Amino acid sequence: MHQVDVAIIGGGLAGSTAAALLGRAGVKAALIDPHAVYPQDFRCEKIDGPQIETLRRMGLIDQFMPAMTYDRQVWIARLGRLIDRRRGDQYGFAYEGLVQAARSAIPSSVDIITAKATDISTSDQLQQVTLSNGDSITARLVVLANGLNVGLRHHLGIERVVTSPCHSITLGFDLRRRDGQPFPFGSLTYYGESTAAQMAYLTLFPIGSTMRANLMVYRTMDDPWLREMRRSPEQALRQLMPNLHKLTGDVEVDGPIRIRPADLYVTTGHRQAGIVLVGDAFATSCPAAGTGTRKVFTDVEQLCKVHIPSWLASDGMDATKIGQFYDDPVKMACDAASSALAYQLRSLSIENGFVWHLQRWSRFLVRAGIGAMRELRAVVPTRPLQQRPGI
Known part of the structure; x- marks a missing residue:
């Protein structure tokens, strides 16, 4: 007792x-x-x-930090186009x-x-x-x-x-480039290219020396695409995101694919x-x-x-x-x-009504604008104005 x-x-x-x-x-x-x-x-x-x-x-950061990997820099992209790069604030872990x-x-x-x-x-x-x-x-x-x-x-x-039964499905897998080269980003968030993809986004982030992928989709567990993902993952990923390779290069899934539905x-x-x-x-x-x-x-x-x-x-x-x-x-x-x-x-990811289309494009344009301003600040150095003589 x-x-x-x-x-x-x-x-x-x-x-x-x-x-x-x-x-x-x-x-x-x-x-x-x-x-x-x-x-x-x-x-x-x-x-x-x-x-x-x-x-x-909570006073626990020193114990947690060794188990996590900092991503350094986040790329945000859609339709095969990089729209923003910012300092990382994400930490990956098993x-x-x-x-x-x-x-x-x-x-x-x-x-x-x-x-x-x-x-x-x-x-x-x-x-x-x-x-x-x-x-x-x-x-x-x-x-x-x-x-x-x-x-x-x-x-x-x-x-x-x-x-909400099977509200979403998360797929987890490791990804690597076929040429053996490192990815050009610390982490990447890639949004769906169309509502037909029935996905929210793909996020790539490091865990140790491995590039981990979490793919968030809105489907049912008997969806034929999930079977294709298990059988031929690279082909299924190209079907879902045909422009992703412009940012990642030619990639292949390394190891098992885990699938988790969420009610x-x-x-x-x-x-x-x-x-x-x-x-x-x-x-x-x-x-x-x-x-x-x-x-x-x-x-x-x-x-x-x-x-x-x-x-x-x-x-x-x-x-x-x-x-x-x-x-x-x-x-x-x-x-x-x-x-x-x-x-x-x-x-926002799968609805086809006018309001949702408008919200998607508004978010895209706002993020693209923020990204453009960030790139401009990185290219044009900021320095204090020189004082005029006598001032």
Whole structure:
């Protein structure tokens, strides 16, 4: 029998980051996950500047940085045309490597238990978690951070409602030039050439010495193009983006192609005593919108920095306390922005109405204008005006 203040179920990015923050704050916590070393997993593979600032604010940047690769410079292109080059602010990583980095930040005061949580009983005071190894944990609060796993939630009457099935599909693969030469960019974001492509964008970014590709499309899992992508990926990529080679050169896919469909869903029945859900355990985001890691870090930071210290300072752990987290204005704003961006990007990428055509061309022209100004500043050196004599 283990007794802790907080039991965290799920040792992915959300759970491991929460364990690090709580342990560093002196909270007696336990992290429960069946994997002593987190397995290879195709999930988020890059973060940008705002998430780096969040890690710095949480005091975890030194542990996370060695697991990430800085992209140095971003090219933005459409229709085979480079429209902007700017300083990079993105960092690529293997998801399992980032989880291990988060775990490295967990102090020894936190119990890391390699087992699966098989049952939970909750109340206004104490919660009990039963483990697959026969042990049990008593805690004042359970943090459910086990992603898409639904078994424990169903037992508690917590359900998920799918709001957009197969909202998007992400394909991940490594890419290299056939001539063996390096790519001319640090990273590249290439937008769909037409709505018929049914894609949001292709993003190329470094992870170590490898150029990683994440391709975001809006299709169904039985789409013939996905079969073609598995069978003949270079031909399928040329079919989708015939002008891409103007920027990348002749390329080939190096290694396996991973495909991950994403349903958008929300949770119901979650306002219960003694248990709180974070990250994908509460609601999913669209990978194409790039808000998943932001949602995870926002959930974890608000829960561990704001709410849990306050909850532990008084007796009980009733549903009213737990509701404070779900009603947190910072969390609610992040969730709402993530959902809105998911639907907006899908419509902007595949809808054919006049308004959407206008928005696409407006965004293209604005980005091209910004890129042109950036290039002009790089070519024309800026220097202070010389003063006239006697002034």
